[in-house]
Amino acid sequence: MRASFLVAGTALALTSALALAQGAPESLLPPGFNEPTAAPAPTPSPRATSARQGAPARPAAAATSAPVIQALPGEPGFSLPLATSTSTVEAEGTLKRLPSLEELARMTPEDFQNLLGLKPDFDMPAGARRAMSQVGLIDPQEGGLDGSALAGQNGRLIRLALAANRGALVSRWGHILLRRALATRLDAPRGMSPQDFLALRVGLLLRMGEPEAARAILQDIDAGNYTPDLGGVALDTYAANGDFTGVCPVLAVQGDARDDAAWNVARQICSAFRGNGAAAIAQLDRYRYRGTMPRIDLLLAQKYAGAAGRSRRAVTIEWDDVDEMTPWRYGLANAVGLNPPDRLIEGNPQLASLTAVTPMVGLTRRAAAADRAAALGVLSSAAMVDLYGQLFAEPDVTGEWSDRAEKLRDAYVxxxxxxxxxxxxxxxxxxxxxPQDYSRKxxxxxxxxxxxxxxxMAESAAPLIASMLSAGLDANAMRWANVVNAGSEGWALLVLAAPTRSSEVSSSDIDTFVDADASEDQRKSAFLVAGLAGLGRIDTGTAGSYSANMKLGLGSSTRFTQVIDGAARNRDVASVAMLAGLGMQGTRWSQMSPRYLYHIVSALRTVGLEAEARMIAAEAVARA
Structure with missing residues (x-):
């Protein structure tokens, strides 16, 4: 009944102008006030009398008012001043016809806004709008890179470096460096719009398992500046965070920017949270019957949307027929408090990262995911300690996780x-x-x-040093320099991680390390030589000799090595960081070549990122 009154009231408001036009004009003034009055006769100006009397003056004609005739609907000149963008509107902003009652009943709040010309172009007043230049989270004073580093760079190169990166990097320190570059307040490169550049950056952060950083960057721009591509990335980002209502301001302004299934489902979720729950649930039902999205996704969306209204409708979620867990699906499940089966989550590094940083997930599930996320670079050592501190303080946590938290406490106290x-x-x-082994370090x-x-403790020196270097504690690690033997693994980590070195590394010590190397294909030795060469801690001749003997190919070049070397020569720190991330893609260090490691470490050192170069080189030896 209430909906009927609403529809009738809306129809009455829209047709009020027609009602006034169709009836005869009726005066609201007292009698006599609407009758035309004669204009007063002009007072003749005095003139000098003449011998001859002039002709008598004519009486002044009475002034009459012409009736105002208002055009009727359908006649030229009739218009209703409603500037809308619906299909019932002409280009000049006038209604071609009034919506029927059935059409009004089916309209969403966005449709009414469009019909009445109330849809905003921006969600911020003009004086508070933010510029699209140097969008990001950190500037150089906060640890970011040079914001103008990419201003003169070829946009096609940056697009390739970001779009071709699948997000999984073999190096924890490479992940940290790339995240830092993507979160920096950067100008868009030449030939690329700020929106396209932002969409590429946010999309890569999402693939890296960094949904919180991606969302924080998106919150730095106004909804009116979104493009369809950026809107799609924003929807994926908020979905990964389980924050589907967070994208509603964008949908309110840019709701017509896209017409894909996920976008339309998100619009219905936002409609439900604006008070139109019944209509939103009904529309989601229609999507399910049409097969717009997989059944499980629409059921989860209905469960999420139902939390906003009084539908009193139970939605049962069954995972038996589900064989894949997408970030969208996982975000909805977490948002409504469901725990998907482990079989759908295990083995997916992106979901492990999402789980580790999702507050709605239980502590033990987060701790299990952290055993992978820390090795990826998503969690810092301090964040890991905080997580285990919560495990220790929570009385409901028992078993192996409680024991591990207690062991970590013992390691300190x-x-x-x-x-x-x-x-x-x-x-x-x-x-x-x-990954679990390195996460524990x-x-x-x-x-x-x-x-x-x-x-x-000399026998434990190498893993202890590797553990310290995983958090960048190089000064603490260097205290063990007098304990480790030359040519040992601990020695190799320290000669790579040392902040300064006055002399080149001895070839005899390198030979000792190579002879004792029991790693697969002597990969540790290959990475040691590549790292030392990239850091300039062995001369070119020594590096070439080891490269030839071990068939490392350090002197050969590829298109990638040429590009990253060129960016380093130009001192383009942002391009080098992004290209380094592109060159370190993979899930295990056996996928990394010594040649690429050499060029990446060398390029980072050239542009002033020597600390990151040292940590990446040491990590390669520790994890090979």
Whole structure:
């Protein structure tokens, strides 16, 4: 009944102008006020009398008013002053016809806004709108890169470097560097619009498993500046965060920018949260019957939209027939408090990253995901310690996760250094995968840095140093330089990670390391030589000799090496960082070639990112 009154009231408002036009004009003034009055006769100006009397003056004609005739509908001149963009509107902004009652009943709030000409172009007043130049989160004073570094760069090159990157990098430090570059307040490169550049950056952050950083960047621009491509990336970003209502301001302004299934479903979700729940649920039902999206996605959308209204409708979610977990699906499931089966999540690094940073997920699930996310570079060592601190403080957490949290506490607070080392090693033991192993080293980095340098711990020096370097604690790691033997793995990590070095690395020490290297295909030795050559810690002749003997191909070039070397010569720090991310794609270090490592480390060092170059080189040896 209430909806009927609303429709009738809207129709009455739209037809009021017609009602006034169709009836005869009726005066609201008292009698006599609307009758025309004669204009007063002009007072003749005095003139000098003449001998002859002039002709008598004519009486002044009475002034009469012409009736105002208003054009009727359908006649020339009739218009209703409603500037709209619906199909019932002409180009000059006048209605061709009035919507029927049935059409009014089916209209969404956005349709009414369009019909009445109330749809905003911007969600911010003119004085508060933000420029599209240098959009991002951090500037050079906050650790970002040079904001104008890409202003003169070829836009096609940057587009390729960002669009071709699938998001998974073999290097934790490479991931951290690329995230830093993408989050910097950067000008768009030459030949690329700020919106296209932003869409590429945000899309790559999303593929890297960084939904929070991606969302934070999007929140730095006004909804009126969105393009269809940027809107699609924004929808994926908010979906990955489980924050589907966060994109509603964009849909309110740019609702007609796209017409794909996910976009239309999101519009219905936003419509439900604006109070139009019944109509939104009904429209989602129609989408489900038409097969607009997979059934599971639309059921999850209905469950999410139903939380906004009083539909009192139960939506049952069954995962038996679902064989894939997409970020959209996973975000909706988390948002409505559902736990998808582990079989749909395991083995997907992007979902592991999403789980590790999703607050709606339980602590134990987040901790399990963190065992992979930390190795990827999504979580810092401090974030890992905070997570385990929550596990320790939560009385409902029992079993293996409670035991691990207690062991981490022992690694910090036990008085006996040997006991602390034992607690650290117990956290390293029992891991099943290489990413899990390195994530545990990230977890114990600060505990390892607190250990005193002790000859009795020399056997554990290499993993302790690797743990410290995973968090960038190079100064703490260098304290162990007098404990490790020349040619050992601990020595190799330190000669790569040392902030400064006054002399070149001895070839005899390198030979000792190569002879003792038991890694597959002696990959650690190959990465050691490539890293030392890239950092300039062995001369060109020595590097060439090892390259030839070990068939590393450091002197050969490819299109990629030519491009990144050229960017380094131009001191283009942002391009080098993005190209380095492109060259380090993969899920394991066996996919990384020594030649690419050499050129990446060398380019980073050339543009002033030597700290990142040292950490990447040391990480390569530690994880090979």
């Amino acid at each position: 036990l008085e006996d250094p040997a006991g602390r080392l034992s607690a650290i090693r117990s956290l390293w033991d029992g891991v099943k995968t290489a 990230v977890l114990t980095a600060y505990a390892a840095a607190r250990l005193p340098v002790n000859e009795g």
